[in-house]
Amino acid sequence: MSSTPKPDLYDPPGRILVHGAAYQDLDRWHAAAERLRRAETLPRVEEPGWWPFWAITRHAEVAEIERQNALFPNTETSVLLPEAALAQQKKSGVQIKSLVHMDDPEHAQYRKLTNEWFKPSNLRKLFEVRVGELAKRYVDRMAAFGGECDFARDVALYYPLHVIMSILGVPEEDEPRMLRLTQQLFGNEDPEFAGADRNAALLAAALDFKQYFDRMTDDRRAHPRDDIATVLATARIDGAPMPEIERLGYYMIVATAGHDTTSATLASGVEALMNAPDQLRALQQDPSLLDNAVEEMIRWATPVRHFLRQATEDYTLRGARIRAGDWLMLVYLSANRDDAVFTDPYRFDVRRKNANEHIAFGTGVHFCLGAHLARLELKAFVGELLSRLESIEPNGSPEHVVANFVGGLKRLPVRYRLRAEA
């Protein structure tokens, strides 16, 4: 009986950037990414069913492209999707337009609306205590599992979700719905979240978000509160209320970008500490390393795998002639293992001198709006966990979500001992 051999996801190496399943084996993924970084000429990826693009895999190259946003704008298509999904989205008339789909001057106008909210001083004033309380609550929850849990699914998933939803103003009982919608949107290649038809799941998620946030807008206009939903419901652009599509996109990006990313970093960071007990001990003995350890966790996890840019002019990079109109993929996970910047890049090192040179939050005008919030959350949780953790070890095989955009661990079975609260 003959069967068609499965195509190799890792060879030619550019295929790792297209197929979400390639992220399920990160060792092989990184080996292929290294080949792309070492290639003499800028690699171009041409995979049937997907737009061709240039793979921007070195740290310095990602920064070079991102800092020239006028030459390389985000455009309305800032994430790689199969051509069929793009066509179906167009046909459906459902349009998602958020900060990552905007360019200046429009982007600057919209970014200004929430920039102050996410500044460290405002976050410290309004949320540091609350985030600390939530971190404690979720470490307590871990303790309540009695020594065994799936850290990714039972703990890491819910803590950042709860933080961002309380900032946005979504009540706790609606959090499971927000979680499901985010997973459909981001993990949309993973059959566990999308069902059989990923395109249909994507559209259904967008429509459900719309219904939910339209109701929320009406409510906040009638009854303003101290939350981001009120800022968005009442914001004005050029003296008029924010247009409907842009308003929906804004709610969606805050609701979705705010938790999956941080959850994935937390799970991956705990896995890295568990696999390197010397690092875990160093951090427990010297909590002043925490800030740096969190930067290293973010470098290590790099949950946002890519964004796209489109060239507006011809440009030369690593010996290749990029043409106006060509697509470029910024490959953050590869850039964060670039040995031109990070010595021994595949080693997780809480004392790494330049851990904060990672580019996991991007750079330039689209630099992650929630970077300070993410750091605050991660420090609060890891600090609380390590102050009570006596031991932790693997209790089964970890599993990664199938996604080429936002990814990370979806299962991390662990066995542990936690001290009762101090």
Ligand code: HEM
């Ligand atoms: C460890 C966690 C996180 C990582 C690694 C991450 C990563 C990123 C990256 C790579 C970008 C694109 C940057 C660029 O194009 O240069 C981005 C944009 C963005 N992130 Fe995050 N993010 C995280 C957490 C958050 C959180 C907690 C929020 C909460 C609101 C958030 C909201 C946003 C928004 C709104 C944008 C779009 C900014 C713009 O286009 O102006 N992110 N993030």
